[in-house]
Ligand SMILES: NC(=O)C1=CN([C@@H]2O[C@H](COP(=O)(O)OP(=O)(O)OC[C@H]3O[C@@H](n4cnc5c(N)ncnc54)[C@H](O)[C@@H]3O)[C@@H](O)[C@H]2O)C=CC1
């Protein structure tokens with residue numbers, strides 16, 4: 001996710017390569033990113049913190065506390081700490097940095113790589129209007145942004161953070177259906193992807209309820225309603241709701 005953000009930030013031109021310092025003990029991951037973009041890289045997190053004013057923590061949830069412990073002596077109130085780790089609360093983050101350091105939690109998603117991300121932002125107790133503006137500006141450069149209260153951030157994790165994986169499975173399954181009915185894989189993927197994009201965009205642009213769109217496609221006695229019947233018999237809605245719920249429940253346990 002960190003490399004998706006780096007690529008997304010650079011491609012919008014909001015951030016210049018020389019403004020970025022990426023720190024990762026995995027030299028292979030760093031080399032790959034460094035080859036793509038002329039950014040500053042290194043394996044010492046403390047060096048990254050000394051370099052930066054905005055520090056984005058993009059490590060696995062269980063690694064957040066150890067990393068903050070390592071860099072805390074170098075964090076000042078001039079820094080803004082942004083964590084994208086699922087399930088790591090603002091209170092845990094705030095306890096891990098010196099007093100009064102502003103902290104913001106963000107739940108981005110992977111389409112930020114192509115500027116089509118969805119980021120949910122929750123401000124910590126020391127983050128004010130200026131920190132909100134900084135984080136909103138960064139993430140708005142790579143997609144849409146909503147600022148919400150922290151109690152809603154885990155739900156957003158299960159929906160928009162994990163959602164790209166759920167939707168990729170649906171897209172692949174739709175394409176499988178096309179292949180089963182004789183389409184080439186390439187054509188089936190193209191039809192499935194554009195149908196997903198077009199449907200989502202139409203709901204965004206018209207503001208109509210998805211059920212209205214569904215009803216428009218279902219001709220009486222037609223083919224779509226036969227497909228809808230199969231989806232309802234298979235419990236697709238319940239399965240998707242359950243997937244979001246399971247992801248939210250798991251995200252609450254990730255930092256332990
Ligand atoms: N993958 C996704 O779609 C999303 C991930 N997230 C969050 O982003 C965070 C990272 O997730 P992924 O990118 O999927 O994991 P990842 O495993 O691909 O990336 C984590 C990176 O952290 C590095 N790392 C490990 N220990 C480190 C240390 N001590 N100091 C510095 N870097 C270290 C690893 O070498 C690796 O490159 C997680 O907290 C996750 O909850 C949030 C939204 C979406």
Ligand SMILES: O=C(O)[C@@H]1CCC=N1
Pocket residue numbers: 086157161162
């Ligand atoms: O699977 C995960 O834990 C992370 C959180 C949101 C998306 N990926």
